[in-house]
Amino acid sequence: MLAIFIAFAAIGLVNLCYYLGFFKFALTTSDSEATPQNLPVSVIICAKNEADNLRDFLPQILAQDHPDFEVVVINDASGDETLDILEEFQQADSRLKIVDVQNNEAFWANKKYALTLGIKKAKNPYLLFTDADCKPESEHWLSEMSSRFTAQKSIILGYGGYFINSRSLLNKLIRFETLFTAVQYFSYANWGLxxxxxxxxLAYTSEEFYRQNGFATHLHLRSGDDDLFVNQAANKFNTALCFSPSGITRSVPKEDLKSWIRQKRRHVSVAKHYKGAHRFLLGVFYASQLLFWLLFLATLFTPYWHFALAFLAIRFIVQGTVFYNSGKKFGETDLFWLFPFLELFLIWAQLGIFIANLISKPTHWK
Structure with missing residues (x-):
């Protein structure tokens, strides 16, 4: 029984150290130093069967309060009215450029191939990426993100949240997972990793894109156009953060659990291609999350149960501080009161996704 308690205490301390490490980002009051500037920006959007979303959200992109920008939308072999909608918008606004991609046998359904064509079409050296189902939080989104570029900073990490389109538990779970992920990648970037x-x-310069030889090192993987590129190219010197409330985007979340799990399976499948140090740190964190709860339950049946409850209370206080302050930055404060339950649900969902990916390969870009 003592061995169980010692194991619980050791794992708990490891897990707590991660959350204490997240304090640096959670308690930061301002992000990377922004310098107001009117940089020439190309907004890049890859759209596949997104006619309805383009009708709803493309006007918000074109209405950005920035003096020098274009919008490059790639129609990635859509089977709906995506191209027709884009041509209508182009007639009304010459800043919109269309790249019409046909299925290529060598690169069939490869989003990276489509994005590469869009980047080559862009005339401006600063590239800002978003999705067809995304809406900027304000008309200053483009200016907020691009203002973080400097002579040294060529990659800008932003927050892409999800709409509160229902009061369902699934909506809260999706938004919590997004917040939790953001806490980690913003914190790691704050640590210089x-x-x-x-x-x-997400934003980066075309110079950075070509310096990395584009997506060449992972072009054979259909997912990972965003995280694998950042994992390859980003470092503590060239990466800046933008978490200004005006620099956030919101997306349409999945409406059923099956679709969300399918989406997360794609995302998780590329993590094994991260750099070794990143895989190790992320793996230890997840293992400490899972083992903490398993050993906590086991410790409740030992004479040390009161120590386990005290440790849990301390952990909740630290976690709550991280999630509340991070949630304020990203407009997700309504999730704070549910974080213990959502964390548990997410841990087991991630375990199921990991096991499912071991059994069969996930599907990719639709």
Whole structure:
């Protein structure tokens, strides 16, 4: 029984150290130093069967309060009215450029191939990426993200959240997982170890893209156009953060658990291609999450149960501080009261996704 308690205490301390490490980001009051500037920016959007979303959200992109930008939308072999909608918008606004991609046998359904064509079409040296189902939080989104570029900073990590389109538990779980992931990749970047970004809100220079030879090192993988590129290219010198409330985007979340799990399976499948140090740190953190709860339950049946409850209370206080302050930055404070339950649900969902990926390969870009 003593061995169980010692194991619980050791794992608990490891897990707590991670959350204490997240304090640096959670308690930071301002992000990377922003310098107001009117940089020439190309917004890049890859759209596949996104006619309805383009009708709803493309006007918000074109209405950005920035003096010098274009919007490059790649129609990635869509089977719906995506191209027709884009041509209508182009007639009304010459800043919109269309790249019409046909299926290529060598690169069939490969989003990276489509994005590469869009990047080559862009005329501006600063590239800002988002998705067709994303809406900027304000008309200053483009200016906020691009203002973090400097002579040294060529990669900008932003927050891409999800709409509160229902009061369902699934909506809260999706948003909590997104917040939890953001806490990690923003914190790691704050430590000087940037390891990923999200394509819903990510910027880098065309110079950086070509310096890395584009997506060449992982072009054979259909997923990972955002996180694998950042994992390869980002370092503590060239990466900046943007978590200004005006620099956030919101996306349409999945409406059923099966679709969300399918999406997460794709995302998780590329993590094994991260750099070794990142895989190790992320793996230890997840293992400490899972083992903490398993050993906590076991310790409750030992004479040391009161120590386990005290440790849990301390952990909740530290976690709550991290999630509340991070949630304020990203407009997700309503999730704070549910974080213990959502954390447990997420841990087991991630374990199921990991096992499912071992059994069969996930599907990719639709």
């Amino acid at each position: 940037p390891y990923m970004g999200v394509g819903r809100n």
